[in-house]
Amino acid sequence: MTRFVAKNLVANNLCKHCLVSVAYVFGREKPVMLTVESDNPLKDNALLQIVREKFDFTPNGIVEMLDLYNTQFFPTSTYGHFTNKDYSWEKVVSI
Template sequence: RSAAYMARYIAKNLVAAGVCDKATIQLAYAIGVVEPVSILVDTHGTSYVDENRLEACVREFFRLTPRGIIESLDLLRPIYRQTAAYGHFGRELDTFSWEKRDKVSQIKDYFGLK
């Protein structure tokens, strides 16, 4: 579930930064390998930037190791009871760190956007 939270977090930040209108993020992991073996950023044809640079941007600004995900999203907090009703995604609760858009300025700077 941690990688799903991170994928949501990445997609929300990319869209909020204005690099695309829509984003699907796929992260693939292998047993014994801490970094993802594959990262796919699909903007469904809505990208406003060079799509070939999106993966590099994701790797630069998001910590994608299991430890990095847990620490970045502060997933050890006792917040999961709130996800039992109405789901994990699409709710703007302060405790759901994967819904935050705190990487927007870094992403904009990376692509030279205002």
């Protein structure tokens, strides 16, 4: 999910490159840590606010956003799971 979010921030021209980090603990649905580090540190807080508003990092939110219940995973194990535009996690959404 973090790669998906970072890719979409860049694709929507909100930054040139960025790193999105997330941390969870057992028993909590929402992450205990979420950070965005971009090429412009002055925009990081604004980008973090956008990420919090536009993306649901709960387990159900991730499954829904990436359409994981409708994904055929076998091809990802044989042909790779990045850069294939057919996979939901490679799509660009409007932010």
